[in-house]
Amino acid sequence: MKLSFVIPCYRSENTVVHVLEEIKEKMTERPDYAYEVITVNDNSPDHVLEVLRDYAASHDFLKVIDLTRNFGQHAAMMAGLSQTSGDQIVFLDDDFQCPVDRLWDLLEPLRQGYDVAYAQYAFDDRKESFFRVLGSRLNDAMMCSLLDKPKNLRVTNFIALKSFIAEEILQYKNPYPYIDGLLLRSTQNIAVVPMEDRERLNGSSTYTIFKLFALFFSGFTAFSIKPLRIATIVGTGTSVLGFLWGIIIIIRKLLYPLEIDAGYSSIMAVILFIGGMIMIMLGICGEYIGRIYISLNSSPQYVIRSTYHREAHGGSGTTDRDRGKEEKES
Numbered sequence: 001m002k003l004s005f006v007i008p009c010y011r012s013e014n015t016v017v018h019v020l021e022e023i024k025e026k027m028t029e030r031p032d033y034a035y036e037v038i039t040v041n042d043n044s045p046d047h048v049l050e051v052l053r054d055y056a057a058s059h060d061f062l063k064v065i066d067l068t069r070n071f072g073q074h075a076a077m078m079a080g081l082s083q084t085s086g087d088q089i090v091f092l093d094d095d096f097q098c099p100v101d102r103l104w105d106l107l108e109p110l111r112q113g114y115d116v117a118y119a120q121y122a123f124d125d126r127k128e129s130f131f132r133v134l135g136s137r138l139n140d141a142m143m144c145s146l147l148d149k150p151k152n153l154r155v156t157n158f159i160a161l162k163s164f165i166a167e168e169i170l171q172y173k174n175p176y177p178y179i180d181g182l183l184l185r186s187t188q189n190i191a192v193v194p195m196e197d198r199e200r201l202n203g204s205s206t207y208t209i210f211k212l213f214a215l216f217f218s219g220f221t222a223f224s225i226k227p228l229r230i231a232t233i234v235g236t237g238t239s240v241l242g243f244l245w246g247i248i249i250i251i252r253k254l255l256y257p258l259e260i261d262a263g264y265s266s267i268m269a270v271i272l273f274i275g276g277m278i279m280i281m282l283g284i285c286g287e288y289i290g291r292i293y294i295s296l297n298s299s300p301q302y303v304i305r306s307t308y309h310r311e312a313h314g315g316s317g318t319t320d321r322d323r324g325k326e327e328k329e330s
Contacts, residue, residue: 003027003035003107004086008076010041012094013048017055019092020062022100030104038083039094040065040076048094053308060310068303078177079302081166089166091159091179097198098158106160109191115165116183119158120192153192155180175299176291228288231281238277242270 005023009016020037027035039062041049049066056062065079077091088110092098099119109117149155161183169182183190 001033001088002086003033004084004089005035005037006077006080006084006089006091007037007039007094008042008073008080009039009048009052009094010044010070010073010076011046011048012044013046013051015096016048016094017051018096019094019098019100020055020059022096024059024061026100026103035061036084036086037062038065038080039063040080041067042073042076043067043070056308056310058310062309064308066305066307068305071302074177074179075175075302077179078170078172079304082170083307084163084166087163089161089163091157091161093157099195099198102193102195105195106158106193109193110160110162112191113189114191115162115187115189117160117191117193118153119156119195120154121156121195121197149180149184150188150190153190158195159183173301174295175301176294177301227284231284234277235281238274242274245270 007016007019016039020039023035023037027033039052041052041064049064052062052064056064063083065083067076067079071079081089088107090103090106092100102119106117106119159179165183165186168186169179172182
């Protein structure tokens with residue numbers, strides 16, 4: 001049995017080695033498992049790439065992928081997933097918050113027949129900022145309503161999955177990948193493993209409110225057309241209300257012809273409301289059209305500048321070119 005770990009890295013020069021050391025120590029408990037660790041430098045502005053390359057020079061289980069620019073966490077996860085060779089794959093963060101000490105608990109459901117296992121933290125116990133917790137709640141609500149996520153499942157970044165699910169996920173070639181949506185699209189045979197979130201070793205989350213909003217948009221525009229249906233229903237309902245209100249005005253005018261109606265403020269309120277709804281619906285349609293346009297232009301999920309591992313370190317090295325569809329080595 002071989003286990004592959006995938007770790008997207010961004011601003012983690014002070015923490016990622018602690019994660020790698022914990023994985024190495026944990027894997028000594030199961031000598032029957034072979035393992036590899038795939039780290040993906042998502043064009044981090046700190047020295048995490050140098051830290052990873054130095055570590056890879058003395059540890060043959062580590063492979064380092066360097067992306068040409070910041071493609072985002074989920075694209076980095078896809079890049080790492082494309083390099084795995086294990087029978088089971090584990091996603092985790094680079095900030096030491098994922099409880100690697102509970103690794104065997106996370107993998108147990110896969111042995112029992114589940115396809116995917118999520119570590120599940122209670123919202124009240126999350127060791128995250130207010131905006132990150134709020135984003136997690138909104139993301140959870142979005143996935144329940146738009147992606148048919150089971151309500152008892154809360155998605156996290158500590159995930160275990162079988163290799164055939166990974167192969168199915170890698171069939172997705174479009175930009176803006178969303179790992180949780182791809183997992184839910186691939187299987188409903190998902191287990192949850194209750195755990196406690198750990199404190200971050202250093203720094204704070206790099207997810208801003210804008211990044212969380214972008215992730216939210218990626219989730220519901222890439223894997224569901226329900227927002228378009230909601231826009232249609234709201235537009236239809238607004239039209240019906242406008243039609244009924246027009247009938248009421250006509251009837252009142254016939255019954256009370258001398259009544260003076262100077263409801264300018266109410267008219268303005270209605271106009272602003274309907275105008276706002278129209279702009280929101282146009283925005284949703286524009287988001288879908290924009291993503292279709294980007295996909296038709298074959299925008300890459302990620303581009304790998306180079307990879308580093310022990311066999312290549314100190315020699316000529318290997319360079320992988322990957323535009324999200326095929327990989328070439330030179």
